Amino acid sequence: MKTRNNKAWFLVLPVILTVSFTAILPLMTVANYAVQDIFSPTDRLFIGMDWFYNITNDPLIFNAFKRSFSFSIQVLLIQIPLGIAIARIMPKSGWKASAALVMVAIPLIIPWNVIGTTWQIFARPDIGLGGYLINKFIDFNYTSDPLDGWILILLVDVWHWTPLVILLVYAGLRSIPPAYYQAAAIDGASQVAVFRFVELPKLKRVLMIAILLRFMDSFMIYTEPFVITGGGPGEATTFLSILLSNIAVGQFDIGRAGAFSLIYFLFIQILSFLFFTVLTLQERAEVTKAK
Amino acid sequence: MAEIRLENLGHSYDGGTTYALNPLNLTWKDGNAIALLGPSGCGKTTLLNIISGLITPSSGRVYFDGVDVTESDTARRNVAQVFQFPVLYDTMTVSQNLAFPLKNRGISKDEISKRIAEVAELLDLTKYLDERPLRLRSDLQQLVSLGRGLVRKDVPAILFDEPLTVIDQNFKWTLRGRLKELHRVTKHTLVYVTHDQTEALTFADEVVVLNEGSVVQSGSSADLFLQPEHEFVGFFIGSPGMNFLNASITNGLVVLNNQEIGSAKSFGGQNLDSGSVRIGVRPEFLTISNSNGLPVQIDRVENRGGYQLAHFELAGSKTIAKLSNETKVASGQSANLVFDQERTYLFRESQLCGRLVSKVS
Ligand SMILES: Nc1ncnc2c1ncn2[C@@H]1O[C@H](COP(=O)(O)OP(=O)(O)OP(=O)(O)O)[C@@H](O)[C@H]1O
Ligand SMILES: [Mg+2]
Numbered sequence: 001m002k003t004r005n006n007k008a009w010f011l012v013l014p015v016i017l018t019v020s021f022t023a024i025l026p027l028m029t030v031a032n033y034a035v036q037d038i039f040s041p042t043d044r045l046f047i048g049m050d051w052f053y054n055i056t057n058d059p060l061i062f063n064a065f066k067r068s069f070s071f072s073i074q075v076l077l078i079q080i081p082l083g084i085a086i087a088r089i090m091p092k093s094g095w096k097a098s099a100a101l102v103m104v105a106i107p108l109i110i111p112w113n114v115i116g117t118t119w120q121i122f123a124r125p126d127i128g129l130g131g132y133l134i135n136k137f138i139d140f141n142y143t144s145d146p147l148d149g150w151i152l153i154l155l156v157d158v159w160h161w162t163p164l165v166i167l168l169v170y171a172g173l174r175s176i177p178p179a180y181y182q183a184a185a186i187d188g189a190s191q192v193a194v195f196r197f198v199e200l201p202k203l204k205r206v207l208m209i210a211i212l213l214r215f216m217d218s219f220m221i222y223t224e225p226f227v228i229t230g231g232g233p234g235e236a237t238t239f240l241s242i243l244l245s246n247i248a249v250g251q252f253d254i255g256r257a258g259a260f261s262l263i264y265f266l267f268i269q270i271l272s273f274l275f276f277t278v279l280t281l282q283e284r285a286e287v288t289k290a291k
Numbered sequence: 292m293a294e295i296r297l298e299n300l301g302h303s304y305d306g307g308t309t310y311a312l313n314p315l316n317l318t319w320k321d322g323n324a325i326a327l328l329g330p331s332g333c334g335k336t337t338l339l340n341i342i343s344g345l346i347t348p349s350s351g352r353v354y355f356d357g358v359d360v361t362e363s364d365t366a367r368r369n370v371a372q373v374f375q376f377p378v379l380y381d382t383m384t385v386s387q388n389l390a391f392p393l394k395n396r397g398i399s400k401d402e403i404s405k406r407i408a409e410v411a412e413l414l415d416l417t418k419y420l421d422e423r424p425l426r427l428r429s430d431l432q433q434l435v436s437l438g439r440g441l442v443r444k445d446v447p448a449i450l451f452d453e454p455l456t457v458i459d460q461n462f463k464w465t466l467r468g469r470l471k472e473l474h475r476v477t478k479h480t481l482v483y484v485t486h487d488q489t490e491a492l493t494f495a496d497e498v499v500v501l502n503e504g505s506v507v508q509s510g511s512s513a514d515l516f517l518q519p520e521h522e523f524v525g526f527f528i529g530s531p532g533m534n535f536l537n538a539s540i541t542n543g544l545v546v547l548n549n550q551e552i553g554s555a556k557s558f559g560g561q562n563l564d565s566g567s568v569r570i571g572v573r574p575e576f577l578t579i580s581n582s583n584g585l586p587v588q589i590d591r592v593e594n595r596g597g598y599q600l601a602h603f604e605l606a607g608s609k610t611i612a613k614l615s616n617e618t619k620v621a622s623g624q625s626a627n628l629v630f631d632q633e634r635t636y637l638f639r640e641s642q643l644c645g646r647l648v649s650k651v652s
Contacts, residue, residue, distance in 0.1 A: 182345050183378040185365040187439065188395035197391075201381045 027265075033258030051259035061260065063235070064243040068219055071154070071239060075218040076211060078158055083165025083210065084203075087173055088195070090166070101170070104163045112160075116227025119156045123228075142229060146236035149229045153237050156224050161217065165210045172206035173199060208279045215275075216268055240264055292479055293355040293447035294321040295342065300351035302337055307349065311337045313505045314351055319497065321356070322478040324471075326495035328485060330527070333501045335484040336375070339450045342482065344368045355447050372450040373440035376457070377432035379424040386411070386420040389438050396443070410438045413469055430458045441473070448480040455490070467494060488528050492516070500524050516573075517634065522641040525571050531600070534577070534610045535638070536570040545570065545637070545647055548606045552585060553630075553649040555637055563645050569638045570647055574600065576631035577612035579620060584627030591622050601626075 034051055038044045055061055086104070091097045107115070125131040125141050134140045142152040176199065184194045222241040225231055231238035231246070238246075244264065248257030301314035312334040319325050327335045340346040342353060344365035352361045360368050371392070380388055389407045398406075411417040414434045419427060424435050437454050455463050471494060474481050485491050491498050492512040499509040500523070507521040508514075519525035525533030538547040540555045543562030547570065555563040579601070587610075593600040594616075601612045601620050605628070612628070614620060635647040 177378075179374050179376065179378045182340070182365075182372075183374060183436075183439075185345060186343060186370070186372045187392040188366050188369075189391070190395070193395065197380045197382060 030258045030261050033254050034262055035259075036255050038254045047255070051256050052263070055256065055259050055263060061240075061243065064238055064240045067235075067238065068221075068240045071150075071221070072215050072218045074154060075157055075161070076214055078154070079162045079165050079214055080207065080211060082158070083162050084169050084207075086162070087166045087169035088199075090170060092174070101167070104166050106163075107160050108163050108167075112223040113227055115156065115160055116224050119152070119159075119224075120228045123152050142233075144233055146233050149233050149236045153221075153225050153229060156228065157218060157221065160224075161214060165214065168206045168210045169203060172203045176202045205279075205283070208275070212272065212275050212279075216272060219268060292321055294357070295319045295448060295480060295482075296354040296357070297342075298352045298354065300338075300341065300348050300353065302334075302341060302346065303349045304337075310349075310504055312341075312348075315506045317499065317506065317509060319480060319482070321480055323496045324474050324481040324483065324494060326483045326485060326491035326498045327501060328488060328491040328498055328527070329501035330486055334504045335486075335501060336452055338501070339372065339452050339482065339484055342448070343370045343372045343450055345372075369443075369446055370448045370450060371440040371443050371446045373437050373452060373454045375452045375454075377424075377429060377436045379432055379435055381423070381425050383424075384421050385416060385424055385427075385435050388424060388435050389420075389442055392439055392443055406442045406444075410442050413441070413473065414438050414466075430462070433457050444477070446479065448482060451481070451483045453484050453486070455485075470494070488530070492528070500527065502527075518636070518643070519571070520643045522569070522571065522638050525573070525636075529573055529575075531574055531611050531613075533571045533573050534605075534608065536572075536606045536608050536610065537567065538570050538606065539567045540565050540637075547585075550585070553647045555645055556648050557645040563637065566639075568644075570635060571638050571643075572630055572635045572647075574611045574613035576634040577610075578629045578631070579612065579614060579618055579626045580629045581627065584629040586625055587628050588625050589620060589622060592620055603628075 035046060035048055036044045037047050037050075090100045090104070110118075122128045122130045123140075123142055125135045131140060131142075139145075140148050142148040180198050180202070181194065184198050189197065220241055221239055222245070225237040225239060225242055226245075229237045231242040241264075244257060244260055247253050247260060296318045298316055299314045300312070300316075301310055302312040303310045327338060329335055337346065341348045344360070344363060344367075348361065352359055354360065355368070380391060383391065386407050389410055390403050393403045393406060407420070408417075411420055414437060416431070416434055416438060419431060419435075424432050427435070433454065433456075437451075440449055440451070440454075455466060458466060467490065483491070483494055485494075492515070496511065497509065498512055498515055500507045500515065500521075502521075502523045508519065508524045515524055515528050519528065519533065522533075522535060525535070536547060538545050538552075540546070540563050542565065543554050544551045545553050545555045545568065555568065557563055585605070587603045587605055589601050589603050591602040593602065597616070599614050599616060599618070599620070601614055603610055603612075603626075620626060630647060630649045632649055633646075635649065636643055637645040637647055
């Protein structure tokens with residue numbers, strides 16, 4: 001019989017303590033705010049679940065949710081295929097491979113607000129090089145046209161984050177043993193067939209991770225719209241996070257913002273969890289061998 | 292089905308610093324089964340990959356039926372190749388895996404199902420046809436891999452890279468038999484890589500022995516056994532391998548342990564020059580006589596069922612004689628050793644140079 005030694009739990013204690021202070025306690029403060037109406041630091045009223053009803057029926061928040069969701073979907077539709085396409089044509093070995101990797105990774109190491117500021121100026125029709133050039137061909141003004149504002153934020157996100165997809169896919173491709181490509185060549189497979197039957201199945205795992213990361217990250221996008229468009233023009237780029245900070249820091253409506261945060265947080269948690277479950281279940285089904 | 296000719300074929304993976312395969316010349320007759328035999332790392336896989344076009348050789352040419360194919364890519368050469376470890380398309384079922392090489396070449400549906408059925412029958416895979424290969428045991432996976440190499444009929448050659456390494460011992464024998472039968476019927480040119488000598492010797496019409504990137508001998512199983520042209524072949528083929536004894540030649544006579552034991556003749560019949568020499572004789576060609584011969588002290592006798600192995604030391608080398616069960620021999624006894632006249636060879640710098648014509652017989 002196995003003897004159980006519960007002393008081992010003491011070893012986990014430091015982690016539990018740290019996590020309590022960094023994650024659980026702050027989250028609990030938010031939960032505390034969410035059930036009160038706070039007028040001033042000294043004047044507050046317990047109102048139970050009222051904020052939650054209020055929020056789930058607020059058209060402002062619902063519209064921001066739709067915006068965020070469709071933004072994330074567009075991000076995935078562009079970045080995943082683009083990332084795969086670029087990773088496939090990148091050099092595979094030698095100094096060219098290193099050079100390509102460094103170049104691809106550059107957007108990932110620039111501070112986020114620097115990216116925002118750079119693009120904000122670059123895309124301006126009057127003083128920005130990019131905005132100036134593109135206006136020679138089409139009208140593009142992200143400060144006044146809602147669609148242009150949306151497109152610019154999407155473009156910045158593609159520029160900033162496609163590299164992550166590229167790096168993940170590139171690593172995935174490098175881990176495919178050469179024998180698979182050799183067998184495909186022997187079997188007379190076309191380029192398309194090689195992608196479809198050799199690469200894609202082997203990339204499934206990395207792609208799942210890439211999709212998960214990109215969805216969650218773009219769903220929480222804040223810095224770029226904050227710096228570049230400020231959520232405008234109009235409300236074109238007022239994503240959930242922008243709206244949330246407007247409520248919390250702009251209007252100091254802490255109780256409502258707290259309830260909003262909790263719902264936002266839960267939504268992302270649930271999606272991630274579902275995603276992860278599907279991923280692991282599928283893998284387990286595959287590995288289980290017929291007896 | 293084609294004759295394969297390799298001309299000055301060599302390959303270096305590092306741009307010429309070291310050669311994985313030293314330039315070699317070989318011609319393989321159309322329809323022959325050829326075994327490439329050699330220890331790990333001797334360049335067998337490299338040679339196969341060059342023939343199938345997966346690697347472009349650093350030097351030399353490859354001809355199929357006299358046509359230079361060195362520059363054509365793998366798809367154009369159209370050879371079939373089976374790899375050392377299972378390589379499968381995970382998202383396809385077993386039967387889709389088998390169909391893949393045919394589908395890519397635009398073969399009709401009916402023909403494809405016919406061929407799949409044949410191959411599945413041959414490899415005992417029929418009941419797994421609808422399974423995903425990932426769910427199968429690794430030996431079954433390798434069979435699927437093997438099957439993909441066998442479904443095509445119009446190939447100039449089929450190349451096997453140690454295809455049976457992961458297959459269970461019993462089934463290996465069955466499978467080898469079936470492959471051999473298949474070869475007899477289809478008459479494909481078949482190149483079979485292995486480091487198992489039994490496999491090579493039983494399977495092939497012609498065995499090519501490679502060592503450290505060079506061909507040391509190429510010939511029939513009997514040639515390699517009866518007359519190894521290189522010490523490596525003597526040692527690598529046969530079990531136990533050839534015995535080698537350090538000796539010297541003076542005035543055309545072979546001296547072993549300060550004793551003249553016979554004359555050293557080249558295959559042309561001339562006397563060999565004086566100097567050191569190695570005597571090579573297979574355990575099968577040593578016998579024990581009670582009258583005359585070279586006296587030795589038997590250390591140990593090992594009974595192997597059908598025969599017995601007598602171990603003893605001769606001229607500082609551990610030596611083995613393979614004796615019939617009728618021979619009366621026991622550990623610790625002294626005996627007189629007799630070399631077979633025809634099958635005792637002399638080697639210099641590892642190369643075969645002549646024959647020992649024994650005094651005692
Ligand atoms: N892609 C490669 N790059 C560099 N060197 C290689 C490469 N493939 C093989 N080699 C080297 O070339 C030599 C011959 O390798 P090869 O794979 O042809 O041997 P092999 O006879 O098939 O061995 P094994 O029985 O282990 O399969 C080895 O020394 C190996 O290290
Ligand atoms: Mg090999």
